[in-house]
Amino acid sequence: MEERDKRKISERRPHAQRPKRIHADTTPREDEHEVSLEAIRARISGLQERHLQLRETLSKPEKAQGAKLAQEFDEARASSSEGAYLESSSWNDALLETIFEQAYSENSSESERNDTGRLLYHIGRKAIFILSNRRIGIEFTPAFSEQEQERYYCVLTTKPPSNKIFVSKDNIPFYLNLREIEKTHLQLSATNFLDHVDSHLQAFVCRRGQILGLKQLHGDSIGDLYHSLPYNLIKFSLDEPTCKADVELAFDNLASEYPTRCTVLVWSLAHPGRKASGRRGTRSQQASQAASIKVSKAEELLRMKLLPDAYDDLVKEIQAAAMAEA
Incomplete structure (x- = not known):
């Protein structure tokens, strides 16, 4: 009887251990988060390339x-x-x-x-x-x-x-909605219509120029960069020694050179308690573990100054926010 019970226990043991093995096999490894981020970046890069081809x-x-x-x-x-x-x-x-x-x-x-x-x-x-x-x-x-x-x-x-x-x-570039401007303004006032077209073109060229200037002057400090065809939505990331930041600019008015909505989020890479773990991990892992900080001063700055002119002050505000959080 005892031998039979032992055999039953020994037969059940592998099944009892199986959930632990499955749990161990499905627990994300430390590098899986970084791999998934790289896969996302690769997909975004592919989409941006297709975006450029479609635009052409x-x-x-x-x-x-x-x-x-x-x-x-x-x-x-x-x-x-x-x-x-x-x-x-x-x-x-x-x-x-x-x-x-x-x-x-x-x-x-x-x-x-x-x-x-x-x-x-x-x-x-x-x-x-x-x-x-x-x-x-x-x-x-x-x-x-x-x-x-x-x-x-x-x-x-x-x-x-x-x-x-x-x-x-x-x-006129199709994404500047000339037909909508024509429908709204031309029959009421031809000169008003032409002034609207002029302001839309000027604002478009200014938004595009800001991105080209930003890439030319600070391309080494900028990570991922995305913009829509009329440059009315701009997103980019900044990698600083002590922090990582995401910046998003939205231009609700296509005739505007300045954004109507700005979002600046910062993740401190010198977060309390991280040293105690003994393993700091990658920058992406550290950023994902830290809570984001909304930098209102930087957002207000971007609503008043063009991107290339605002860049140095933007970095200062981001660094100050990261240091205050660390």
């Missing part, structure tokens, strides 16, 4: 259209004088209506038709042209850090008998 594919029609428009506008500029410079107070719908009348007049007969167009006015970053076939052309030249960037074009024409104005051609 979708932008090809705009680039082709832009090349044709650039040629037409350059020919119009070459065939005319430099054009008059207007004050902002002179820029109104009455002036634009007069320009349309000139376009109709210059194209009213075969003998008087202007096949190349001509430059009429400069107003701010806009240049106003009369083009062939009774059209008006607007050339936008946004700038960043006082340096002119690429030029964008918008061609307006009218549709009889109502003479309703509409956009016939353009090379």
Whole structure:
């Protein structure tokens, strides 16, 4: 009887031990967290690459259209004088209506038709042209850090008998919602519509310039970097000796050069009690073990200054917050 009981116990023992072995096999090893983070980074990197490829594919029609428009506008500029410079107070719908009348007049007969167009006015970053076939052309030249960037074009024409104005051609990036701006503003005020397009292009070029400047000046200190096509959502990480930080900027208004919402989170890598473990682990493991700190001063700073100008002060605020937590 005793022998039989012993055999039963010995037969049950492997089964009793099995949960422990399973538990041991499924307990994450110390390096598994780092491996999973690397896998996530690899996937994000792949998505960003596909994102760039998609952007290039979708932008090809705009680039082709832009090349044709650039040629037409350059020919119009070459065939005319430099054009008059207007004050902002002179820029109104009455002036634009007069320009349309000139376009109709210059194209009213075969003998008087202007096949190349001509430059009429400069107003701010806009240049106003009369083009062939009774059209008006607007050339936008946004700038960043006082340096002119690429030029964008918008061609307006009218549709009889109502003479309703509409956009016939353009090379405005599709992600700046030109059609929505046209629908909202063009029929109410053509000059207001053009001013909105101008401000959207200027803000887009400024947001893009901030990221390019940040990468150029501080690329070695920046970790993961992500931005949407119109640069209205920007995320990047910073790796400092004593801390790790995630920064997120959101531009709810596409006509704004400054973010409407900012989030700066910091993880201290010199957290109390970590030395007592005897094994500090990787930076990613340390950051995941520490509680995040919201840095309100840094967020306020980013709402008032452009990224390249704010970077040094941003790092100081992040380091100060990490030291206060350590």
